[in-house]
Amino acid sequence: xxxxxxxxxxxxxxxxxxxxxxxxxxxxxxxxxxxxxxxxxxxxxxxxxxxxxxxxxxxxxxxxxxxxxxxxxxxxxxxxxxxxxxxxxxxxxxxxxxxxxxxxxxxxxxxxxxxxxxxxxxxxxxxxxxxxxxxxxxxxxxxxxxxxxxxxxxxxxxxxxxxxxxxxxxxxxxxxxxxxxxxxxxxxxxxxxxxxxxxxxxxxxxxxxxxxxxxxxxxxxxxxxxxxxxxxxxxxxxxxxxxxxxxxxxxxxxxxxxxxxxxxxxxxxxxxxxxxxxxxxxxxxxxxxxxxxxxxxxxxxxxxxxxxxxxxxxxxxxxxxxxxxxxxxxxxxxxxxxxxxxx
Numbered sequence: 001x002x003x004x005x006x007x008x009x010x011x012x013x014x015x016x017x018x019x020x021x022x023x024x025x026x027x028x029x030x031x032x033x034x035x036x037x038x039x040x041x042x043x044x045x046x047x048x049x050x051x052x053x054x055x056x057x058x059x060x061x062x063x064x065x066x067x068x069x070x071x072x073x074x075x076x077x078x079x080x081x082x083x084x085x086x087x088x089x090x091x092x093x094x095x096x097x098x099x100x101x102x103x104x105x106x107x108x109x110x111x112x113x114x115x116x117x118x119x120x121x122x123x124x125x126x127x128x129x130x131x132x133x134x135x136x137x138x139x140x141x142x143x144x145x146x147x148x149x150x151x152x153x154x155x156x157x158x159x160x161x162x163x164x165x166x167x168x169x170x171x172x173x174x175x176x177x178x179x180x181x182x183x184x185x186x187x188x189x190x191x192x193x194x195x196x197x198x199x200x201x202x203x204x205x206x207x208x209x210x211x212x213x214x215x216x217x218x219x220x221x222x223x224x225x226x227x228x229x230x231x232x233x234x235x236x237x238x239x240x241x242x243x244x245x246x247x248x249x250x251x252x253x254x255x256x257x258x259x260x261x262x263x264x265x266x267x268x269x270x271x272x273x274x275x276x277x278x279x280x281x282x283x284x285x286x287x288x289x290x291x292x293x294x295x296x297x298x299x300x301x302x303x304x305x306x307x308x309x310x311x312x313x314x315x316x317x318x319x320x321x322x323x324x325x326x327x328x329x330x331x332x333x334x335x336x337x338x339x340x341x342x343x
Contacts, residue, residue, distance in 0.1 A: 015283050019297040023079065026304035030075035031067055033312050038063050047072070074201045078307045079300045080213040081198075081262040082272060086299020087220050088255035089273025090280065090292055094227040095248050096156055102273030103259040105160060106252070107167035109270075111140025112263040114170040117177045117190045129193075130205070130264040137260035140166050141252075195319030196269035198307055209265050216258040220292055223247070227288035269320045271328030272299055278335040 031043045038046075042059050046067035049056030056064055088103040096105065104110070115136025119129040147162040148155060174194070181187040226247055229237045237244040263269075280294035303320075306327065310318040 015294075019283070019294055019301075023297055023300040023304060026301050026308065027075050027079060030078065030304055030308055031071045033308055034066070034071065035312075036062065036066055038067060043067055069203075073203050073206055074198050074307070075304065076206060077198050077201045077209065077265060078303045080206075080209055081266050081269070082299040082301070082303025083217060083296045084213050084258040084262045084299070085269070085272035085303070086276035086280075086295040086297075087217060087292055088258050089299075090277040090288070090295040091220060091227060091251050091255050092273070093277050094231045094288060095251055096160060097231055097233075099278065100274070101160075103255050104167065104270075104273070106144045106163035106256065107140035107170060108137040108256050108259045109263055109268055110167040110170035110174070112137035112260055113194050113268050114174045114177070115139075116193050116264070116267070117174050117181075120189050120193060121177055121181055121186050123186075126200070127204070130208075133264035134260045136170070137263055138256065140170055141256045141260075192319065193267045194321075196267040196321035196324070197310075197317065197319055198266055199317050201265065205265050209261050212257055212261040216254050217296060219254050220251075221296075223251075224288045224292035227251075227292070231288070266320065269303070269324055271324040271332070272302060275328045275332045275335065276302060278332060282335055282338055 028040065028043065031047075032038050032040060042063050045055045045059050046064045049059070049064060050068070085103065092101050092103050092105055093099055112133040115132035115134070116129050118136070119132035124132065141163075144159060144162040144166045147165070148159040151158045174190075178187060178190055181190055226242060229240050229242050230244060230247060230251075234244040237247070259273075276295050276299045277291070279298050280291045283298075284290040284294045306320055306323050310320055310323055
């Protein structure tokens with residue numbers, strides 16, 4: 001019978017090394033693969049050429065520019081966004097004690113989608129689209145919190161229901177904007193953004209994403225042991241000296257900021273925060289001391305892999321949201337079958 005028990009010590013070491021190596025390998029492949037393949041040696045020289053200009057002397061200029069200006073920022077974005085989705089999905093599943101939730105449970109993705117659609121309809125610039133998406137993502141979660149405060153019983157259940165309600169509201173508003181959009185101009189842009197893509201990522205998109213993601217990942221890493229306590233229930237958490245309300249609030253705020261920052265840059269990319277925690281439990285067990293690091297590495301690896309496929313499988317680029325759905329649904333079904341004894 002399948003088990004969610006943590007692997008033995010030798011297996012844990014092997015799993016840890018494999019998990020650490022996987023995003024590195026996929027990151028290097030992301031710099032090499034594309035319509036213009038670049039050798040590993042030329043990739044290495046291109047990366048070092050800003051520091052050692054002589055190393056870039058023998059590299060075609062088009063290869064160096066592709067690596068430094070196009071593929072490197074895109075790969076870094078995939079790394080950060082995937083890690084953010086994986087870790088926040090793990091955090092939300094622990095907070096809500098539900099293996100079928102992810103970071104969109106409070107409506108942040110729907111709110112961000114509406115904000116981006118509104119900015120695109122108003123013909124705003126790229127940074128304004130990101131600002132609108134980020135702001136409306138936070139607004140959606142704020143509305144869910146405000147609505148849940150109106151009811152005193154079952155706070156997590158009420159918060160979940162308010163998140164679903166707010167998400168549905170912003171989803172309907174986004175559909176209304178699509179109905180109003182110019183079908184030859186605005187509508188295709190809105191539709192493509194909502195499907196998720198990293199095709200337009202530049203260095204200018206990374207600073208805010210990097211700061212929020214790195215700080216959020218560090219925070220989740222440092223308090224990952226508290227997720228074990230929170231998953232036991234509020235009474236047990238208080239008995240162990242943890243204020244569950246405060247801990248959950250900080251975790252939700254951190255995860256919401258990370259998710260809003262990711263969605264504002266990449267558009268809507270589903271399934272990552274839902275699938276990755278289950279994959280992590282299958283590999284390292286349910287202990288969040290190991291599960292959070294595993295989710296960070298698996299999330300980064302998964303989105304790097306999906307983005308590499310999106311760029312290279314067909315002549316035209318496939319939206320990431322389409323691929324994550326096609327891959328994520330059967331993978332989740334497989335993982336649930338393997339871990340059906342518990343989570």
